[in-house]
Amino acid sequence: MCSPYPQVACSATVKSITQVSKDVFSLVLLREIDKMQGNNRDRVIIPNPVPGQFFMLRARPSGVLLGRPISVFLFDDQTLTFLILKKGKGTSELCAVNKGQLVDVLGPVGNSFPNPDSVMVKEAISSRKSLSVNKNKALTIAVVGGGIGVAPVAGFAQTLDSGSFDFYGCFRSSLYGLEGLDIRAKKLVITTDDGSHGIRGMLSDVFNPDLYDLVYACGPTPMLKYLKDTCESSRRNPIVYLSLEQHMACGAGACLGCTIKTIHGNRRCCVDGPVFNAAEVIL
Ligand SMILES: Cc1cc2nc3c(=O)[nH]c(=O)nc-3n(C[C@H](O)[C@H](O)[C@H](O)COP(=O)(O)OP(=O)(O)OC[C@H]3O[C@@H](n4cnc5c(N)ncnc54)[C@H](O)[C@@H]3O)c2cc1C
Ligand code: FES
Structure with a gap:
């Protein structure tokens, strides 16, 4: 690692x-x-x-x-x-x-987005409280980027198998960071606040948690909170990994300036994250 x-x-x-x-x-x-x-x-x-x-x-x-x-x-x-x-x-x-x-x-x-084939993801999926996954079926994956939060998830999506994920890009108006995703993603869904590209609206207007086993996301905190809540209360109960954007000072685990609250106590966003299982963070 x-x-x-x-x-x-x-x-x-x-x-x-x-x-x-x-x-x-x-x-x-x-x-x-x-x-x-x-x-x-x-x-x-x-x-x-x-x-x-x-x-x-x-x-x-x-x-x-x-x-x-x-x-x-x-x-x-x-x-x-x-x-x-x-x-x-x-x-x-x-x-x-x-x-x-x-x-x-x-x-x-920092840490990384866990690969869908990793032991960490397999264990998280098998501990879900809802549906058990059909072992013969590939996991259904959504990758979600809001605004500048597109940067880390789009980079991560480029490492996933082509056609193995849906990508949601949510912007105020103009788009960026989506190069190549129209070909690599099974489905590319774009929303803009002003309707200048894709669907006018927000993630909540286009996202159905019951379609997915696994969700990766980065973006503004209200969007991440929506994803955490909607996935936790859904029937399918996908596992969600969030990359959090916290104010930072040293970026090296020393100052505790980036502390976030989790169900296991305080964690440093810089070196314990920035990627966390949404079930563990308190947003
Ligand atoms: C792990 C991580 C990855 C990031 N990746 C990117 C990236 O790829 N591209 C990018 O443009 N930005 C990214 N950011 C956000 C970026 O670090 C902040 O926008 C930046 O630190 C602001 O610094 P500044 O000096 O320009 O603004 P400041 O004068 O420090 O702040 C301007 C405004 O931005 C707010 N702000 C400051 N830091 C953050 C933060 N960490 N998150 C959200 N709002 C903040 C302040 O409250 C203030 O309102 C990331 C943040 C984190 C924690
Ligand atoms: S920024 Fe200093 S501990 Fe994270």
């Missing part, structure tokens, strides 16, 4: 920065970095993240003290790609970087 604690603290070079919607930018960083070891210059590769992990990112120079948690959207051997929504100072600085500039990087941090 991959460590939830950050494995590198370094500065990575911006390969590209592209505006993908009104306030959302795609930031691509090079994974190969120069590191000084005494007088020697070493070439180091930022370790492979697993789907669901994030990095603490900070533009250089910066007016903010601490990095901001940003999920990995996509990665390959050479690059890490992030989707960043301009919110306050830290994310605005990250959206304003130029090609060749340095960005401070700490990570990868």
